[in-house]
Amino acid sequence: MTINSQKISSREQAEAILDKYDYFLFDCDGVLWLGDHLLPHVIETIDLLQSKGKTVLFVTNNSTKCREEYTKKFHKLGFGSVTKEQIVGSSYATAVYIEKIMKLPKDKKIWVLGERGIEIELQEAGYQTLGGTDPELNVDSFDPEHPYFNLDDDVGCVVAGLLFQVNYLKLSLTLQYLLKDNKSIPFVGTNIDSTFPMKGKLLMGAGSIIESVVFASGRQPDAVCGKPNSGMMNTIKAKNEGLKANPLKGLMIGDRLNTDMLFGRNGGLDTLLVLTGIELEQLVSKVEQQPTYYASKLGVIYELTQ
Amino acid sequence: MTINSQKISSREQAEAILDKYDYFLFDCDGVLWLGDHLLPHVIETIDLLQSKGKTVLFVTNNSTKCREEYTKKFHKLGFGSVTKEQIVGSSYATAVYIEKIMKLPKDKKIWVLGERGIEIELQEAGYQTLGGTDPELNVDSFDPEHPYFNLDDDVGCVVAGLLFQVNYLKLSLTLQYLLKDNKSIPFVGTNIDSTFPMKGKLLMGAGSIIESVVFASGRQPDAVCGKPNSGMMNTIKAKNEGLKANPLKGLMIGDRLNTDMLFGRNGGLDTLLVLTGIELEQLVSKVEQQPTYYASKLGVIYELTQ
Numbered sequence: 001m002t003i004n005s006q007k008i009s010s011r012e013q014a015e016a017i018l019d020k021y022d023y024f025l026f027d028c029d030g031v032l033w034l035g036d037h038l039l040p041h042v043i044e045t046i047d048l049l050q051s052k053g054k055t056v057l058f059v060t061n062n063s064t065k066c067r068e069e070y071t072k073k074f075h076k077l078g079f080g081s082v083t084k085e086q087i088v089g090s091s092y093a094t095a096v097y098i099e100k101i102m103k104l105p106k107d108k109k110i111w112v113l114g115e116r117g118i119e120i121e122l123q124e125a126g127y128q129t130l131g132g133t134d135p136e137l138n139v140d141s142f143d144p145e146h147p148y149f150n151l152d153d154d155v156g157c158v159v160a161g162l163l164f165q166v167n168y169l170k171l172s173l174t175l176q177y178l179l180k181d182n183k184s185i186p187f188v189g190t191n192i193d194s195t196f197p198m199k200g201k202l203l204m205g206a207g208s209i210i211e212s213v214v215f216a217s218g219r220q221p222d223a224v225c226g227k228p229n230s231g232m233m234n235t236i237k238a239k240n241e242g243l244k245a246n247p248l249k250g251l252m253i254g255d256r257l258n259t260d261m262l263f264g265r266n267g268g269l270d271t272l273l274v275l276t277g278i279e280l281e282q283l284v285s286k287v288e289q290q291p292t293y294y295a296s297k298l299g300v301i302y303e304l305t306q
Numbered sequence: 307m308t309i310n311s312q313k314i315s316s317r318e319q320a321e322a323i324l325d326k327y328d329y330f331l332f333d334c335d336g337v338l339w340l341g342d343h344l345l346p347h348v349i350e351t352i353d354l355l356q357s358k359g360k361t362v363l364f365v366t367n368n369s370t371k372c373r374e375e376y377t378k379k380f381h382k383l384g385f386g387s388v389t390k391e392q393i394v395g396s397s398y399a400t401a402v403y404i405e406k407i408m409k410l411p412k413d414k415k416i417w418v419l420g421e422r423g424i425e426i427e428l429q430e431a432g433y434q435t436l437g438g439t440d441p442e443l444n445v446d447s448f449d450p451e452h453p454y455f456n457l458d459d460d461v462g463c464v465v466a467g468l469l470f471q472v473n474y475l476k477l478s479l480t481l482q483y484l485l486k487d488n489k490s491i492p493f494v495g496t497n498i499d500s501t502f503p504m505k506g507k508l509l510m511g512a513g514s515i516i517e518s519v520v521f522a523s524g525r526q527p528d529a530v531c532g533k534p535n536s537g538m539m540n541t542i543k544a545k546n547e548g549l550k551a552n553p554l555k556g557l558m559i560g561d562r563l564n565t566d567m568l569f570g571r572n573g574g575l576d577t578l579l580v581l582t583g584i585e586l587e588q589l590v591s592k593v594e595q596q597p598t599y600y601a602s603k604l605g606v607i608y609e610l611t612q
Contacts, residue, residue: 138446142470144505164448166477168470172509175501179508194522195481199450202485203478208522216500216514 003285005273008295014304017272017293023243023250024049025236025264027227028060030255030277031298033077035199039276041299043078048302055243056086057236059252061226061259063091063161063190063206064115066124088236090190090206090226094159095121096235097225102186108156111185113174113213114163114206118190122159130155131173133165142168151176160213160221161190162206171212178217187219191226193259197278227254228263237267253298255279261291274298311579311596320610323578323599329549329556330355331542331570333533334366336561336583337604339383341505345582347605349384354608361546362392365558367532367565369397369467369496369512370421372430394542396496396512396532400465401427402541403531408492414462417491419480419519420469420512424496428465436461437479439471448474457482466519466527467496468512477518484523493525497532499565503584533560534569543573559604561585567597580604 008014026032032042049056060070067087074082091114098104104127112118112132119132130152131137137148146169158177163170177185192207206226214220225231237244247268254260255277264271270292275281284294295301314320332338338348355362366376373393380388397420404410410433418424418438425438436458437443443454452475464483469476483491498513512532520526531537543550553574560566561583570577576598581587590600601607 140444144507144509149507164474166472166474168472168510171472171514172507175508175510194524201450201455201478202481202522203450204474204481204518204522208477208481208518211521212510212514212518215517216508216510218500 027254066120114161333560372426420467
């Protein structure tokens with residue numbers, strides 16, 4: 001296959017992009033930073049876009065942090081002007097989905113297999129959460145008589161995502177709620193990334209944790225909120241009328257073909273793949289749906305226009 | 307669909323079974339016991355078979371115990387005459403597979419995502435294991451700089467199965483070995499049961515733990531050794547020439563249609579489904595491949611012949 005994707009390597013190309021788009025949606029890890037390591041000239045690129053009045057949004061599948069915490073990460077890394085309103089995380093999108101689309105009554109509780117970020121966003125939306133980071137669940141050895149096996153009949157939804165403190169008790173309790181009431185309690189996943197890049201390694205992603213309870217329960221999630229699923233894009237478009245009216249005014253920038261690029265394309269946006277994350281240049285020619293553009297790194301947009 | 311399966315409910319039927327078969331293969335949990343609770347008249351049934359000179363084998367997908375420990379469980383529950391040679395566990399079958407079929411050199415190490423039972427059987431076969439129940443891996447919080455991320459180049463096989471002390475570190479380390487050397491290290495699963503019955507609950511089964519690293523790595527196991535896979539049956543037939551020569555002299559007795567009954571049928575044996583475990587009587591008529599027989603419980607064979 002040949003490359004139809006345009007490689008951004010000249011000042012003209014970089015300037016054409018600045019002219020053409022009003023909405024810039026960014027994946028974070030692998031695009032702006034790798035773990036805690038900032039990639040070159042990314043702050044300058046974001047500043048450049050904001051100085052030109054562009055709408056800049058950060059779209060992340062990381063569900064372990066809420067928007068508030070994620071904003072702090074931006075500030076700590078030197079993105080001084082980024083606000084909570086610019087962050088669209090999969091935990092936030094999950095809360096929006098449950099509240100606005102699923103319309104789960106506020107007196108229902110939500111069982112969480114996941115980190116603090118999910119709990120906070122669900123609680124901000126007005127729901128009581130169970131499970132999650134509850135210290136009662138961080139047990140050293142599994143006890144099949146753990147009191148939490150007395151299931152709570154008020155649980156009206158199960159949310160699953162990435163959690164670092166995963167254990168057999170949390171997985172098995174989640175399974176009980178997925179099987180309860182003839183498998184009728186709605187099941188929502190934050191995102192389906194199979195891996196999670198950290199410190200140069202690929203670790204277990206949310207999708208791989210979710211998959212274990214999917215296999216055990218014989219159920220697929222009723223909805224998945226992160227990229228590349230449409231729930232996240234609908235949340236963004238609902239708050240950005242111009243993008244909703246004309247998706248081609250938007251550019252989705254990411255490092256993953258099967259989530260970021262697919263997400264942008266499915267939403268009707270153009271796409272830019274950066275090679276600082278998970279994908280290699282050789283792959284661009286091999287995929288059926290190539291991104292609109294690709295670049296060695298995000299920072300070239302700043303570098304080429306100086 | 308109609309029931310073609312014969313329900314065992316008369317003395318004649320029970321005696322016909324005792325006459326017809328020489329090899330009786332038993333699943334354990336859900337057939338002989340539920341957790342630590344013995345089912346009625348199972349010891350008497352096993353004693354009856356042994357007094358008639360039948361070959362009695364216990365075929366279990368439980369990989370958490372080695373044959374030695376499993377024999378102790380039999381003795382503790384009152385099956386006084388059961389010996390280690392009668393036990394065929396998925397961890398033993400896994401060790402036999404790796405040694406005899408895969409022929410992994412003995413100077414290669416094996417990375418284990420699983421319990422002590424797997425480690426012991428692999429060690430008895432002459433291999434050094436890594437991972438598994440190593441206390442260094444039972445960490446309270448995940449550290450991406452854990453020294454075990456310096457992978458051991460002598461690892462020549464990854465074995466995954468059920469483990470109660472599952473955590474993010476063990477899963478992520480297993481993922482590193484599955485991805486290492488361009489995904490070339492052989493990957494063996496003990497068994498693919500999605501759930502694990504305990505104290506009246508369905509907990510996470512080996513298959514559900516394995517599935518998480520399958521999804522993360524994008525790899526399927528190169529072999530799965532437990533029921534219903536053929537590896538386990540080949541191990542049994544290799545040691546029982548009469549069954550190998552004439553599989554219809556064997557009866558596989560179990561409580562699961564999709565593992566036990568399939569396992570027996572694929573091996574050319576007749577099958578008996580007991581309803582003390584996971585399946586309901588209504589289901590017998592609904593499956594395409596019905597068992598040869600079914601019974602409310604194993605103990606009826608003893609009860610009907612007294």
